[in-house]
Amino acid sequence: MATLKQNAALRWLTENPIWGFVVLIFVFFSLSNEFFFDMNNFQNILVQTSTIGLIALGMTLVMINGNIDLSVGAVVALAASLMVDIQSWDAFSGWGNWQMLPALIAALGVGTALGALNGIIVWKTGVDAFIVTLGAMLGVRGLVFVYTKEQSFFAMNFTFSDLGMSTVGPVPSLAVLFLIATVLVHILLSRTVHGRNTYAVGGNREAAVNAGIRVGPHMVVNFMIVGFMAALAGVTLSSQMGAATPNLGRDYELWVITAVVLGGTKLTGGAGSIIGTFGGVLAIGILRNGMNLMQVPAFYVLVILGSILIAVLILDKQLTRKGVEALKT
Amino acid sequence: MTEHSETPALRLEGIVKTFPGVRALDGVDLEVRAGEVHALLGENGAGKSTLMKVLAGMHQPNEGRIILEGREVRMANPMDAKAQGVVLIHQELSLCDGLSVAENVYLGELPHTKWGFVDWSTLHARTDEILKKLNCNFDARTRVSDLSIARQQMVEIARALTVDAKVVVFDEPTASLTDAEKVVLFDVIKDLRARGVGIVYISHRMDEIFSLSDRLSVLRDGSYRGTKVTAETDEDEVTRMMIGRSLTHEKNTDTVEPGAVALEVRGLSCGKLFRDVSFEVRRGEVVGFYGLVGAGRTEIAETLFGLRTPTAGTILLDGEEVRISGPLDAISRGISLVPESRKEQGLVLGMSCRDNMTLPQIGDLTTGPFVSNGAEIAIYDQYRDRLDIRSPSWRQAVGNLSGGNQQKIVIGKWLAMKPQVLIVDEPTRGIDVGAKGEIHKLIRTLASQGYAVIVISSEMPEVLHVSDRVIAMYSGEVIRSFGVGEVTEDSLVQAISGIRPDRAA
Numbered sequence: 001m002a003t004l005k006q007n008a009a010l011r012w013l014t015e016n017p018i019w020g021f022v023v024l025i026f027v028f029f030s031l032s033n034e035f036f037f038d039m040n041n042f043q044n045i046l047v048q049t050s051t052i053g054l055i056a057l058g059m060t061l062v063m064i065n066g067n068i069d070l071s072v073g074a075v076v077a078l079a080a081s082l083m084v085d086i087q088s089w090d091a092f093s094g095w096g097n098w099q100m101l102p103a104l105i106a107a108l109g110v111g112t113a114l115g116a117l118n119g120i121i122v123w124k125t126g127v128d129a130f131i132v133t134l135g136a137m138l139g140v141r142g143l144v145f146v147y148t149k150e151q152s153f154f155a156m157n158f159t160f161s162d163l164g165m166s167t168v169g170p171v172p173s174l175a176v177l178f179l180i181a182t183v184l185v186h187i188l189l190s191r192t193v194h195g196r197n198t199y200a201v202g203g204n205r206e207a208a209v210n211a212g213i214r215v216g217p218h219m220v221v222n223f224m225i226v227g228f229m230a231a232l233a234g235v236t237l238s239s240q241m242g243a244a245t246p247n248l249g250r251d252y253e254l255w256v257i258t259a260v261v262l263g264g265t266k267l268t269g270g271a272g273s274i275i276g277t278f279g280g281v282l283a284i285g286i287l288r289n290g291m292n293l294m295q296v297p298a299f300y301v302l303v304i305l306g307s308i309l310i311a312v313l314i315l316d317k318q319l320t321r322k323g324v325e326a327l328k329t
Numbered sequence: 330m331t332e333h334s335e336t337p338a339l340r341l342e343g344i345v346k347t348f349p350g351v352r353a354l355d356g357v358d359l360e361v362r363a364g365e366v367h368a369l370l371g372e373n374g375a376g377k378s379t380l381m382k383v384l385a386g387m388h389q390p391n392e393g394r395i396i397l398e399g400r401e402v403r404m405a406n407p408m409d410a411k412a413q414g415v416v417l418i419h420q421e422l423s424l425c426d427g428l429s430v431a432e433n434v435y436l437g438e439l440p441h442t443k444w445g446f447v448d449w450s451t452l453h454a455r456t457d458e459i460l461k462k463l464n465c466n467f468d469a470r471t472r473v474s475d476l477s478i479a480r481q482q483m484v485e486i487a488r489a490l491t492v493d494a495k496v497v498v499f500d501e502p503t504a505s506l507t508d509a510e511k512v513v514l515f516d517v518i519k520d521l522r523a524r525g526v527g528i529v530y531i532s533h534r535m536d537e538i539f540s541l542s543d544r545l546s547v548l549r550d551g552s553y554r555g556t557k558v559t560a561e562t563d564e565d566e567v568t569r570m571m572i573g574r575s576l577t578h579e580k581n582t583d584t585v586e587p588g589a590v591a592l593e594v595r596g597l598s599c600g601k602l603f604r605d606v607s608f609e610v611r612r613g614e615v616v617g618f619y620g621l622v623g624a625g626r627t628e629i630a631e632t633l634f635g636l637r638t639p640t641a642g643t644i645l646l647d648g649e650e651v652r653i654s655g656p657l658d659a660i661s662r663g664i665s666l667v668p669e670s671r672k673e674q675g676l677v678l679g680m681s682c683r684d685n686m687t688l689p690q691i692g693d694l695t696t697g698p699f700v701s702n703g704a705e706i707a708i709y710d711q712y713r714d715r716l717d718i719r720s721p722s723w724r725q726a727v728g729n730l731s732g733g734n735q736q737k738i739v740i741g742k743w744l745a746m747k748p749q750v751l752i753v754d755e756p757t758r759g760i761d762v763g764a765k766g767e768i769h770k771l772i773r774t775l776a777s778q779g780y781a782v783i784v785i786s787s788e789m790p791e792v793l794h795v796s797d798r799v800i801a802m803y804s805g806e807v808i809r810s811f812g813v814g815e816v817t818e819d820s821l822v823q824a825i826s827g828i829r830p831d832r833a834a
Contacts, residue, residue, distance in 0.1 A: 193441045203425035211410035211437025271427045
């Protein structure tokens, strides 16, 4: 029985090697830096990673489908601008703190709608999601500049910026939000019909079609989820900053994809999990935080993160390589 | 056998299916009664799989009617067909690796609660029940990627049992099963038959067909050749129906006296793909490799061409032991491979005839830093004349040529590399009958010019026609090697079914 349990644990680790890596760097930074192992710092890491983490949850679904969404960074900026701008419209001036509600609805609605648009184009035209969302990334970013006239917006309502700093009990609200979202998306992916079909569509599309799964609408739903998550990340980010700038969310798509891939999701689709993605997000968060505490210059942090990404994927390739029988390439 | 009801479970009438340039099915009729096993036979390319895809709604027929239990039906898609009780069990696996057995069995129709959550207990209970019926020793929770190919095949079969099937089509179900698993499968088929299901059974293996089926129908070149009651016919008659002519005249007779041994292989193995393979090929000789799909023939060719690393054994070229590190090395040692799939592996369809032909040696055809046009055209002209390639000009994109001419371009490409050993994998797949003969003649001519030629083929007439010797393979092993005089169709069929000469009387 003990060996069985051990096998299960070992198997879990081989399927989620990123968690081995998370433990490794956690121990490393705990031993090498006196400020790292501290409850406040852990909360800090969760808050810092919550933005990328929220998007990564949605991106995991899209990538298991075998698609990708490059427009998330631009959606973050658009949602943040809408959130900060609309709540200061004169029309809602008498609403008190409720003026945030129409802004929130607009921001999340636009994010979801842009996701749906990406998905419908991919479905109806059959153009690769990479190209479609690359176009959306450029186009939406352009819209942000048109909308903001290249200006930053500042939140006049301090309740809004306080929300970003608030806590639920001892834990920061944003960390709580991220954890709840993680659990919800995990349940969606592992327990629901939609979630299981996500694997089927990405793993063997022809089999999914033959089994009567409506692949197009299915993919649109996942694009809507990632759009919603990106907009939510834009809202939380603007609340943390109390402002929105048109350049917000630049390169976020790359950080998100890095986290998801580190978490074991295959670019070709069909495999991946929220547990892995959560590990990937934490790995990036801990590395950035730890190196920051050790006062590693920011540019070296990028070099190190890039090297780690490639090293982890090479390792993964070696572990899953077929034996000597494989066809050479 | 069983009592036959008056209306057959399934009747196909005058099914015609054309693809651009090919009439794949030409007015095919088929009648399957409830409670019978109806075997469908034909050579590769005779149209069996196409017919079944029409039946399962994956293709729409151009003409003809599908009548299910006396009612004319239209199969809009595979789901539709399944809902109406027609289930096709694919030859190739179509499973999702990352999901569990249960999820694959009920793919697209997972039982769920009101809120869209998967009802795991129902799903696992139902799947385990089906798996028990199939005597599978794995359970519903097993991940498909953890199963062997044979067990994955059982999962595929389990899918058919989720609905109340009227007709179940098995397309070469035993290709990857072990003997013990076959027994289980046959029990399942007999059980289905006893419950009044009509079963279509496609197989190349005569022994299975004669022990299992009640009636059999034969297709040849896309047209229907007749139906027989299995008990009233024999293998000879069935083979004649399949091939359409007596085989003895088809054998190759004009052999040249073979020269020195060009290639010798001793005890070559590559993991599970093939084991302990030994043979030799002489100059001026054509050696045919015959076997079922998956017998390891193509893998041997890929190993000789340096695409796979052998795990044991030696390769000798002109008596000298060599280690072939990759295709480049193979080419420089005089080995060329005309691959199995012309369009995917052999040609760049959008490029011109000339550019395709000179592709492997383009690095040498230069004047200064530039590619020499004249040298390229000279090579093309030479092989166009030699192989009788019919193309309006060298500028023509290869994709626009007929299959036979495309294949000649590939052969020409490798002849231009001046090989000693030429390996041709499925040389006439997808090529019409007239051009087939030409390719066969070409292969014979090449041998008589002193090349050592290996032909890999799944078509018996082809192997018998072009080869001086035939090597029969079964699941990675050489079963028997035949000289031109001793090969008979019967012994060849037995050998590729794994029956060794000492057991077959």
